[in-house]
Amino acid sequence: MIPGIGAFTRDTLWCFSQVKGTMETGTTEADIISTVEFNHTGELLATGDKGGRVVIFQREQESKNQVHRRGEYNVYSTFQSHEPEFDYLKSLEIEEKINKIRWLPQQNAAYFLLSTNDKTVKLWKVSERDKRPEGYNLKDEEGRLRDPATITTLRVPVLRPMDLMVEATPRRVFANAHTYHINSISVNSDYETYMSADDLRINLWNFEITNQSFNIVDIKPANMEELTEVITAAEFHPHHCNTFVYSSSKGTIRLCDMRASALCDRHTKFFEEPEDPSNRSFFSEIISSISDVKFSHSGRYIMTRDYLTVKVWDLNMENRPIETYQVHDYLRSKLCSLYENDCIFDKFECVWNGSDSVIMTGSYNNFFRMFDRNTKRDVTLEASRENSKPRAILKPRKVCVGGKRRKDEISVDSLDFSKKILHTAWHPSENIIAVAATNNLYIFQDKVN
Amino acid sequence: MLSKGLKRKQEEEEEGKEALAVDTWWLDPGHPAVAHAPPAVASRSLFDLSVLKLHHSLRQSEPDLQHLVLVVNTLWRIQACMAPTAALSPMPSLPTAPGIADNLLASSDASLSASMASLLEDLSHIEGLSQAPQPLVDEGPPGHPIGGAPPSLGALDLLGPATGCLLVDGLEGLFEDTDTSMYDSELWAPASEGHKSSPEDRPGKEEAPELDEAELDYLMDVLVGTQALERPPGPGC
Numbered sequence: 001m002i003p004g005i006g007a008f009t010r011d012t013l014w015c016f017s018q019v020k021g022t023m024e025t026g027t028t029e030a031d032i033i034s035t036v037e038f039n040h041t042g043e044l045l046a047t048g049d050k051g052g053r054v055v056i057f058q059r060e061q062e063s064k065n066q067v068h069r070r071g072e073y074n075v076y077s078t079f080q081s082h083e084p085e086f087d088y089l090k091s092l093e094i095e096e097k098i099n100k101i102r103w104l105p106q107q108n109a110a111y112f113l114l115s116t117n118d119k120t121v122k123l124w125k126v127s128e129r130d131k132r133p134e135g136y137n138l139k140d141e142e143g144r145l146r147d148p149a150t151i152t153t154l155r156v157p158v159l160r161p162m163d164l165m166v167e168a169t170p171r172r173v174f175a176n177a178h179t180y181h182i183n184s185i186s187v188n189s190d191y192e193t194y195m196s197a198d199d200l201r202i203n204l205w206n207f208e209i210t211n212q213s214f215n216i217v218d219i220k221p222a223n224m225e226e227l228t229e230v231i232t233a234a235e236f237h238p239h240h241c242n243t244f245v246y247s248s249s250k251g252t253i254r255l256c257d258m259r260a261s262a263l264c265d266r267h268t269k270f271f272e273e274p275e276d277p278s279n280r281s282f283f284s285e286i287i288s289s290i291s292d293v294k295f296s297h298s299g300r301y302i303m304t305r306d307y308l309t310v311k312v313w314d315l316n317m318e319n320r321p322i323e324t325y326q327v328h329d330y331l332r333s334k335l336c337s338l339y340e341n342d343c344i345f346d347k348f349e350c351v352w353n354g355s356d357s358v359i360m361t362g363s364y365n366n367f368f369r370m371f372d373r374n375t376k377r378d379v380t381l382e383a384s385r386e387n388s389k390p391r392a393i394l395k396p397r398k399v400c401v402g403g404k405r406r407k408d409e410i411s412v413d414s415l416d417f418s419k420k421i422l423h424t425a426w427h428p429s430e431n432i433i434a435v436a437a438t439n440n441l442y443i444f445q446d447k448v449n
Numbered sequence: 450m451l452s453k454g455l456k457r458k459q460e461e462e463e464e465g466k467e468a469l470a471v472d473t474w475w476l477d478p479g480h481p482a483v484a485h486a487p488p489a490v491a492s493r494s495l496f497d498l499s500v501l502k503l504h505h506s507l508r509q510s511e512p513d514l515q516h517l518v519l520v521v522n523t524l525w526r527i528q529a530c531m532a533p534t535a536a537l538s539p540m541p542s543l544p545t546a547p548g549i550a551d552n553l554l555a556s557s558d559a560s561l562s563a564s565m566a567s568l569l570e571d572l573s574h575i576e577g578l579s580q581a582p583q584p585l586v587d588e589g590p591p592g593h594p595i596g597g598a599p600p601s602l603g604a605l606d607l608l609g610p611a612t613g614c615l616l617v618d619g620l621e622g623l624f625e626d627t628d629t630s631m632y633d634s635e636l637w638a639p640a641s642e643g644h645k646s647s648p649e650d651r652p653g654k655e656e657a658p659e660l661d662e663a664e665l666d667y668l669m670d671v672l673v674g675t676q677a678l679e680r681p682p683g684p685g686c
Contacts, residue, residue, distance in 0.1 A: 091510070092510050092511045093510055093511075180514055181511075181513070181514070199514040199515060200514070227518060228518060228522060229518065230514055230515045230518050232515065249515055249518060249519060282495055282523055282526050282527055282530075283523065285519065285522050285523065285526075286519050286523060289515070289519060336491075336495070339495075339498070339523075340498060342502075345515075345516055345519070
């Protein structure tokens with residue numbers, strides 16, 4: 001299976017695999033999924049929610065009896081990553097919402113991930129325990145301490161099998177380094193450092209050092225009156241540990257080289273597309289604000305998501321993107337309403353497939369879109385309980401922008417803007433995707449012929 | 450003064466001819482985006498809506514900075530649209546009533562500029578001030594305009610230089626109980642070197658005798674009642 005190739009040929013169809021989450025109509029705020037991330041092998045899938053919890057799913061081993069059925073993802077571990085906090089000095093409440101999760105490459109039997117809320121990043125170790133020691137000398141079987149005077153013989157404790165237990169322990173807490181809200185974390189390819197970005201600053205951390213970080217980007221003006229732009233996302237290059245990019249609310253991307261200077265306020269490359277005069281409006285800046293930036297796996301391209309489009313940039317060309325995909329251009333005439341209800345500020349993410357040939361992003365009405373960069377074909381699919389029969393093939397959806405609406409089309413005015421797909425993830429090597437729809441997590445796979 | 454936050458143009462050679470277009474495209478009745486809607490009505494509605502959003506954002510314990518910056522930048526765009534175009538090259542006459550536009554500009558520009566300027570400046574200190582709820586008109590959910598007449602520009606004054614929290618009268622309120630009469634004395638006429646003088650004061654103060662530093666020090670000692678303030682004379686103040 002070559003991932004992503006022929007995603008839209010006749011032989012490849014997406015079908016429903018699983019859905020996680022409650023079916024109840026009323027959604028608890030805390031259960032809303034706020035981030036989704038596969039680990040580097042695709043064996044684990046982590047989600048974070050507004051309640052500060054992290055749920056990790058593990059893919060089951062494929063069954064020999066059902067060759068055509070891929071391994072399912074089942075709950076592996078659940079833990080409370082962040083709690084609501086109160087900053088007494090500033091009289092501010094700090095939300096426990098998990099903004100981002102990033103996995104570290106696996107180097108031993110344990111798994112490590114970074115999770116962050118608005119202010120604090122934590123390093124978690126997720127490990128398995130399937131044995132327990134028995135035969136302590138100083139403790140009895142119930143764990144109570146024994147009187148040493150009663151001990152007449154010594155024995156060597158032995159390890160005995162026990163039911164598998166997965167435990168998550170916080171190994172590092174990186175706090176007190178961000179005045180503004182953290183929007184991104186990114187693990188460096190050196191596996192020794194990572195960065196955290198807030199609205200105005202980016203800090204570089206060493207995994208072993210929690211009491212200090214190194215500020216590498218600071219766009220806070222000396223006079224806050226001059227503030228017109230904020231950092232929206234940041235990511236390290238997948239292979240070059242000295243290179244990273246960050247995007248802004250003005251639709252610009254800056255690539256920085258940490259070898260050039262300690263403080264990377266001066267960019268090495270600057271990516272910006274000239275504004276289209278025919279599309280100017282009061283909302284031009286808002287819709288140009290980049291909500292997500294992702295390097296391709298190859299490291300040659302970067303992808304950005306703004307409100308209406310997804311763009312692919314070649315690192316060697318700064319003046320315009322090499323590809324632009326319209327996600328939901330039919331919303332361009334609705335910008336005023338979307339500004340009124342704040343939907344225009346929604347931050348959609350975007351993801352690459354394993355071979356960088358297909359990109360995916362979310363939209364409204366629980367729609368999500370895929371664009372094949374090779375064939376230039378695109379498809380709109382829906383994450384819905386109605387299409388949740390096992391291995392049911394997803395039917396492409398279409399939005400009617402005018403004229404006579406066909407039977408299976410939906411009109412723009414009928415779109416449900418409360419159902420938005422902000423967070424998606426793509427398995428690193430297979431055609432398996434995870435789509436977060438409010439408090440439900442949908443997993444789709446391509447149908448194996 | 451709050452900078453305008455217009456999107457930066459990449460093409461330097463085109464900046465000369467495009468700058469005007471960038472700044473005033475919404476004033477061009479021939480522009481397709483403008484032609485389809487009465488610009489004055491649309492601008493005013495969006496202006497009011499943006500002000501409401503700004504209010505709502507500021508009432509949060511910790512405003513979303515990105516949201517805030519984008520709304521403020523949008524407000525600037527709208528305000529520029531509502532501003533008179535006398536300074537620009539000849540343009541087709543605006544469909545708006547000049548009186549309304551002037552009133553909006555006169556009443557909004559100074560207070561809006563000062564308010565938003567102080568607002569963003571205080572963002573760096575916003576954590577140090579508790580957010581006291583302001584007796585604003587009920588604004589309902591974010592983004593939903595209030596039914597009936599749009600809020601007057603008087604609502605902007607409530608932003609205040611301290612983000613509309615405890616200091617209703619702005620920072621001036623901090624010094625309400627401080628007797629400043631000693632500093633209002635004519636002896637403090639800004640005639641000596643190094644003192645900054647406001648332009649309107651200069652014509653009336655030209656004939657005032659200059660006081661040297663030593664005399665100023667002595668006067669300071671007398672007025673504040675302290676003795677023997679040995680301050681070495683230095684350049685300026």
